[in-house]
Amino acid sequence: MSLIIQDSGMLTLLQTLDPEDSARGNEYNGACDRLAHQLANQLVGNSPDQPTIEMTLRPGAIKFTEPTIVAFSGAEFKAKSGDRNIFINRIYMFDRGDELVFGESTRGNRVYLAVAGGIKVEGSNILQSGDEVIMCRNYTAQHDELFNMLKQQNEVNWGVDTYALVEVYLSDTYHVVRRPDVPEEVYRAIEANEYTVRNEKYRAALYLEGDEVDMVPGGIEHPGLKGGVYIADGQPVIALNDFNDNTTAPHAGTIPSYHLHKLVQKRAGSKIRFKCIEAEDAHANLYAHHLWVKSLFKAIDYKLSKELIKEKM
Amino acid sequence: MIFANGDCYVTYQQPEPIDSTKRVELEQAFEEGDHVYLRDMVTTEHTLTFYYSPIRVMEERNTIEPGDIIIEEVGEFLTGMEFSI
Numbered sequence: 024m025s026l027i028i029q030d031s032g033m034l035t036l037l038q039t040l041d042p043e044d045s046a047r048g049n050e051y052n053g054a055c056d057r058l059a060h061q062l063a064n065q066l067v068g069n070s071p072d073q074p075t076i077e078m079t080l081r082p083g084a085i086k087f088t089e090p091t092i093v094a095f096s097g098a099e100f101k102a103k104s105g106d107r108n109i110f111i112n113r114i115y116m117f118d119r120g121d122e123l124v125f126g127e128s129t130r131g132n133r134v135y136l137a138v139a140g141g142i143k144v145e146g147s148n149i150l151q152s153g154d155e156v157i158m159c160r161n162y163t164a165q166h167d168e169l170f171n172m173l174k175q176q177n178e179v180n181w182g183v184d185t186y187a188l189v190e191v192y193l194s195d196t197y198h199v200v201r202r203p204d205v206p207e208e209v210y211r212a213i214e215a216n217e218y219t220v221r222n223e224k225y226r227a228a229l230y231l232e233g234d235e236v237d238m239v240p241g242g243i244e245h246p247g248l249k250g251g252v253y254i255a256d257g258q259p260v261i262a263l264n265d266f267n268d269n270t271t272a273p274h275a276g277t278i279p280s281y282h283l284h285k286l287v288q289k290r291a292g293s294k295i296r297f298k299c300i301e302a303e304d305a306h307a308n309l310y311a312h313h314l315w316v317k318s319l320f321k322a323i324d325y326k327l328s329k330e331l332i333k334e335k336m
Numbered sequence: 337m338i339f340a341n342g343d344c345y346v347t348y349q350q351p352e353p354i355d356s357t358k359r360v361e362l363e364q365a366f367e368e369g370d371h372v373y374l375r376d377m378v379t380t381e382h383t384l385t386f387y388y389s390p391i392r393v394m395e396e397r398n399t400i401e402p403g404d405i406i407i408e409e410v411g412e413f414l415t416g417m418e419f420s421i
Contacts, residue, residue, distance in 0.1 A: 200342045204349075243349065244381035250342055269380040277342030302340030302403050306390055309343050310400050313391050 026091065026138065026156040029122060030083030034225055037148040037156060038077040038135075042264070049148045052264040055226060055287035056133050057280075058191060058316065059097030062183065063137035065320050066094035066114050068165045068327065074143065076136040076156065079225060080290075082125035083152070085136070087117040091158065092139035092169055098131025098288055099185070113182035116173035131192070131288035132223075139166050165331070172334045179330060187319065191312075192285045196296045199252055199276040200305050205238075209275055210299040212236045213252075218259060220293045226265040229286070231295060232258055238273040245270055250278035250286070252297075259297075263287060279305040281312035338410055338421060340403045346410050347385045348421070354381065362417055373402075374409055386410050 028035060036050060040060055043051040054060035054077060061071035076085075082100055094114050095102070102109040102125045109115060109123060111134070117123065125134070141159035150156065162170075173179070201210060218231035235257035245253070246269055251262040253272040261278065276299065278286060289295065300308075341347040354362075359379045366377045376387040386406070393402035414421050 200340065202341070203337060203339050243351070244353075244383070246347070246378045246380050246383055246385045248341065248345060248385065268378065277345065279343040281343070302343065303401055305340075305343040306394070306402060307400050309390055310394055 025158040027086040028150045028152055028154045029086045031150050031152045032078055032083030033081040034079040035150040036077045037074050037144045039074050040072040051148060055264055056097050056284050058284040059135045063094050063096040063135045065323050067092050067137050067139040068169060069137055073141045078134050080132055082134055084122055084124040087121045089119050090116060092116050093136055095134050095136040097134040098128045100128045100134050101126040115178045132290050133287060168331045195294045196298055197278050197282050198305060199278055199297050199299045200302050201276050201299050205275055209238050213297045214299055218295045220289050220291050222291050226263050228263055228266055229261040240273050245274040248277055250283050252276050279309060281309050338407055343390055345385050345387055346406050347383050348414060349383045365417055372409055373406055
């Protein structure tokens with residue numbers, strides 16, 4: 024036995040880091056919040072590209088059938104296992120019969136749950152109540168040491184603090200890389216506005232509302248790119264992972280990858296502002312973001328190794 | 337025109353539709369061809385969009401401006417497919 028999805032909540036998927044070709048009925052179009060996906064894996068000692076369980080808006084409940092090490096990252100959902108409070112960005116071990124139940128979120132929209140040793144499903148990756156998620160149990164020496172350490176206390180007394188992630192998640196300003204053929208007035212209008220997220224078509228698009236943006240359709244069929252900002256009926260629509268392959272809606276620009284983590288955590292009613300930049304600036308920002316992620320993951324590795332050494336002594 | 341479309345894509349766009357036979361040819365040539373940094377290509381009636389990893393280019397070429405390197409690679413692919421750019 025493995026993990027049982029007791030309650031599938033609103034939308035629960037087994038998701039890969041990058042899009043993968045898959046059989047009909049599966050939706051392996053990549054994790055919306057790639058940072059949270061990788062961070063959860065990093066905490067449990069997996070490689071960052073191991074599949075995770077992506078839960079959106081209202082996560083449900085998961086039952087464990089054997090000792091299992093997990094961590095979840097992304098939105099700040101309150102969670103409980105029996106009387107025990109379970110926190111985001113921490114490492115826990117659950118035992119046979121334990122149940123992890125998610126409650127309300129104080130911030131964000133999506134949570135990613137990683138399981139040490141990896142997970143997979145045999146059927147559709149769209150998980151329903153009662154479905155089983157198979158544990159791959161590809162345990163490394165580090166996983167074995169983690170199991171030994173967690174036998175005593177079931178959790179570690181440290182985690183990644185919310186403040187460490189403020190830089191990535193706590194801002195309502197989003198960069199948009201300009202296109203050379205879009206008039207400057209369009210960018211001025213976009214920047215002057217504050218938009219409200221009207222709703223999300225799950226994993227496909229975020230619909231915003233604010234003052235109208237006047238952008239004339241040019242009769243061009245554009246690709247539907249993740250982060251693409253398209254103007255439909257005068258309002259911006261931002262493409263997410265499952266957006267159409269193409270669209271004839273005018274394309275104003277594309278949000279760089281380093282701002283997509285916080286974008287996919289926006290809920291209906293959230294505020295969004297845009298800052299239009301050139302691709303060169305986006306690349307400089309991306310590199311700074313890349314270095315920050317590397318240092319965060321190194322810090323997790325260091326802390327984990329230190330704990331494991333302390334345990335041995 | 338060819339332009340950086342966000343931080344991970346470069347797009348070639350033309351006002352006239354690309355012939356559907358030409359699109360199939362382009363897709364086949366891209367799939368069968370060897371590329372240095374281009375990972376994937378998606379086509380629409382008027383565009384060809386190429387996906388790449390900017391971090392890989394930055395680290396391998398010791399630059400924080402990978403755009404020109406990718407635009408050059410896209411240009412070479414398109415010229416090879418008899419596009420005038």
